[in-house]
Amino acid sequence: MGVVLNMDGKRNMASVEPLIALTQEEMGKVNELILSKAGSDVELIPTLANHLISSGGKRLRPMITIAAAQMFGYSGEGHVRLATSVEFMHTATLLHDDVVDESDLRRGKKTARMIWGNQASVLVGDYLLGQAFRMMVDVGSLDALDVLASAAAVIAEGEVMQLDVAKNLETTEDEYLQVIKAKTAALFSAAAEVGPIIAGVSKNERAALKSYGTNLGLAFQLVDDALDYGGSAKDLGKNVGDDFREGKITLPVILSYRRGSEEERKFWKHAIEEGASDDAALETAKSLMTKYNAIGDTIARARHFGEIARDALAPLKSSPQKAALTEVIDFCISRVT
């Protein structure tokens, strides 16, 4: 079964609440550890780090790590540190991303780089990455270290790929999927996989959680892409049309461009490649997306990956964690439907 529909505005939607409830105790410890490990005698570091850390991200990735460890009966404290490492890797990536994308807003607040500059954002990102690795070392699992270190390299690789395809409207859907698999899905994948690793369970369970994370990450990113042309700034914590104004190649653009007429493709080139992306152009872009059902089909693609994530978990024995992680798939997709 696919997405649970939101009818009449009632709260019968798929929800992240079960995951939050299951991981509440450990996430309290994660939050403490975040504050302590983002600390430094160099005041600018905690100030800048906390600006982003306290800005209301959902902490989906660390919750996945916690639940994926609980699921296999893990009873130690290592998952708290690994979850914190995952969140730090995510935060470091956001800090560097905002510099690379020259973004002004993130989750409805000014980006760190707008307040403290690009330089501090690059360096505090580096610091958080170093702290993340220190925590992983503390946990002492070389397997978990391998998965997370590889993810760090792959994420950076994905970001460079994205520079490569930047403003190139001829980018294929396959090429774009490769980019988001690296830049977004790799961390979801690692976050999920380190759960069974630290719980010491078999290869099959590792593979299941890894596949779950990868496909959830792909779905998550595609929904994000759709939201950028659809939701309201309040829901998003970012301005609708940010991707468009930055000339970013995302799936709704790729589909609209490929399906468009010669003349429509000229519009896209003008807007994305030459930067003619004012409000009027954004309206045109949205109407072309409607004409070719580019948003609807982006969400359909997200659902496809959501189904794969669901099936990845299917053979595992029933547990509240399995149910919560499965519901999160629908939750991610229902942000936009």
Next chain:
Amino acid sequence: MGVVLNMDGKRNMASVEPLIALTQEEMGKVNELILSKAGSDVELIPTLANHLISSGGKRLRPMITIAAAQMFGYSGEGHVRLATSVEFMHTATLLHDDVVDESDLRRGKKTARMIWGNQASVLVGDYLLGQAFRMMVDVGSLDALDVLASAAAVIAEGEVMQLDVAKNLETTEDEYLQVIKAKTAALFSAAAEVGPIIAGVSKNERAALKSYGTNLGLAFQLVDDALDYGGSAKDLGKNVGDDFREGKITLPVILSYRRGSEEERKFWKHAIEEGASDDAALETAKSLMTKYNAIGDTIARARHFGEIARDALAPLKSSPQKAALTEVIDFCISRVT
């Protein structure tokens, strides 16, 4: 005994040659590993990485790792990977530094950011850091991982500290030493310490090599600071006066400012804090440094740390590696004397 003097231009100076000779075989493997691990299907990554990697750095840090492992009879292959990790961490730092400092030249070549942009430099730095951690994980020593991960965090911390003191002429010598201890000496220290760690020797030897690395790193940075007001661009691979033009606070500036008259301090404020740092101002700066022996005293400070590095190694039993590492101290200092 201090520095071996260079008389009549003859090659009787302290030299890095013994260290090069001792580590030649392993450094060949390090170079292969560098090329392979800087590789990626994303072409921009090896292109950008190799621009910097092949630009003729001395590879002092990885040579130190190799020699420090050899010294204790290590016979495996792990030191090659750790040495490569150290060089990647160094390269990643340089890529991010050039972005943070907005530098145009590095080792006499255009910086990567001038050719491929700040964005790519940030991201390829992240990629190399991720690859460095993967190699460390391959080696499998949690102790070595701990030392290098801590160094990564401390280096970033030092760079943020440097932003903090940027253009602040009231920075004390102590504060400045704290900055360079973190941003430069931490990696020398880690490079040296992982040698005995992987060779599995006792705490005392680890402490000796760690202290050697730290103090060599401090001496190295202070000599670099002096060279920026002294050497020729050809020797340096950078423009003399780069630090001055960027308004960087380094020890020669700190000493000249603190020793100067009220009026001379006004000159420094104008030059460093307000950016009035043209060629004429550089000449004035140099003459004030001569007046107060700021370069000579910076080198004297470097010698002081060099002596501590020498004494750190002193109790270890004689070996070609000990001799070569000791000679490198004088080599670093004699770059400028």
